[in-house]
Amino acid sequence: MSPNELIKVYESRDYHYYLKSMLDKVPDNIDKREGSVIYDAVAPAAMNMALQSMSLANVIKETYIKTAEDVFLDYRAVERGTQRYPATAARVTAKFLDKHGKPINNVEVGDRFASLGDQPIFYKVISISSNFTGLLEAEELGTRPNAYLGQILPVTPNDSLYWAEVIEVSFPARDVETDEHLRQRLLSSDNWIAYGGNIADYLEMLSKISTVGAAQVYPVWAGGGTVKLVILDNDLMPASQQLLQEVKNTIDPPDAQGLGYGLAPIDHTVTVVAPQEVIVDVYIILQLENGEELSTLEPKIIYAIQDYFDLERKRWGKINQITGRGYSLTVYRSQILKEVMNVEGVVDADIPILNGINNDITMIENNNLSQLPILGKTTLIDRHQLAAGIKVENIKNRLVKVAGT
Structure with missing residues (x-):
């Protein structure tokens, strides 16, 4: 009998099952109608046994990866040396203009902005580029900010600012990993071993970068020691230039290629691109x-x-x-x-x-x-x-x- 079949057996043993089972063992010459002494005596026991049966079904269900849910599946993931992917915060690129339509240079790291609408998305500036555009991070986790492009309003006062706008979702966010996705990862993990810069190793490296949604790995694509990574963002769209640069810096920094200062093994030269x-x-x-x-x-x-x-x-x-x-x-x-x-x-x-x-x-x-x-x-x-x-x-x-x- 499989665990799923055993779960169904226990789930089928409800209050009426146990009540009937006990009353069937009472001689027919004794009154066992509802309201009788014997009926009232065994009914509470039947209810208690039914609850215990449901508890046993849940214990079996939460014991195995194929059927576990929520926090119980999280515990099984920890046993496999991994954990559920958490939700992340979107990072967007915004421009800041004065009343003449020219970029302003007094927006600072830490300044806050908000989108339009009844339920605004709040952002915080985390960096300013040389052309005075800013990289902003949403203060909420999850994918809702991925869909917003357009005007944002300053929460931090700025007298020079006339217009601010999100022009690109540079690093789309992801929602917390679902049970089914986590279950699939756990059940498929035995099919490959991540080791020494093989394909599985690079896929594992990329899985730890929260801004990468999917990837293709091409080993020795331009000769020995070369690896090409083709990546998508969390919206499963071609990665932005900022995301490509982030992955490159994490896997194989461009100023020290092949020297092992990133996640890639020594002597591996990694190229990171987006698909066409x-x-x-x-x-x-x-x-x-x-x-x-x-x-x-x-x-x-x-x-x-x-x-x-x-x-x-x-x-x-x-x-x-x-x-x-x-x-x-x-x-x-x-x-x-x-x-x-x-x-x-x-x-x-x-x-x-x-x-x-x-x-x-x-x-x-x-x-x-x-x-x-x-x-x-x-x-x-x-x-x-x-x-x-x-x-x-x-x-x-x-x-x-x-x-x-």
């Missing part, structure tokens, strides 16, 4: 249920397609499951079609056209180039609203022809 974005435009012809309007369903359909691209980016840093080495990622039209067909109100759809091509799009993942798919323009056509006399095939053929020229 591949914008994928999606064109698809749909058939909707009677009474449905494309303008109503369009946001849901685009959201479903975006979900697929988000999932692909989560797979981007995974080693090829077939070969056990290298990376491989393809944007499949059939998978996009599947997501679209799952939207309520869509009854039929043609195979999507991607970037004007009737083919899936395979990302390049090699020593020279690593690509990341990003959803671009989504064009949705209602089959019933096509102009009279224009066939669907003609539209698709024309689209492919235009895209290829």
Whole structure:
């Protein structure tokens, strides 16, 4: 019997189970109806036994990594020499201008700003660059600040300041690691050993840098002792220049490459880059249920397609499951079609056209180039609203022809 089966057994033994079990052992010539002496005598015991059964089910559940939750899973992580990734604070780049639109130079480290809105995000300046832009850190943890770009207001008084604005989320934050993500890490950790600058070792190094969301590792990409790291931020988008520099300084400082002053082993020269974005435009012809309007369903359909691209980016840093080495990622039209067909109100759809091509799009993942798919323009056509006399095939053929020229 597996732990899960044993948990179900204990969970099934509720109050009624134990009450019936005990009353079945009482001779039939004795009154055991509700309210009788014997019924009232065994009912409290049945309740207590049911509670004990639930407690036993919880003990079994929290004993194993596959079923443990919350703090109990944290304890199992500690036994494996790791811990749950904590939430981090976003760091953003902001510009500060006077009334003439010129940068001001009197914003100081420690000054505070706040975003607009009913629930403002508060920031603190942590550094000022040579061009008088500032690096600000959100005072709250988690991913909410990742979505904010725009005007910020000074909390610390500054008479010279006329305009302040967040222009880039340079280091997106992450939320506290979920149980499922932590569980996956713990259960997969036996599949590889991090040692001496192997791929697993570099992935472990990067996992300790809270601003890195995912990575690909290319060993000996430009000869012996060279390693290339291709990284994403916590939003699973190409890393900013600031993030690339932070990772480079941590792994293999540029002023002492290969000397072992970072996390990389001695004689390893590490290059840190971001992947190339591949914008994928999606064109698809749909058939909707009677009474449905494309303008109503369009946001849901685009959201479903975006979900697929988000999932692909989560797979981007995974080693090829077939070969056990290298990376491989393809944007499949059939998978996009599947997501679209799952939207309520869509009854039929043609195979999507991607970037004007009737083919899936395979990302390049090699020593020279690593690509990341990003959803671009989504064009949705209602089959019933096509102009009279224009066939669907003609539209698709024309689209492919235009895209290829």
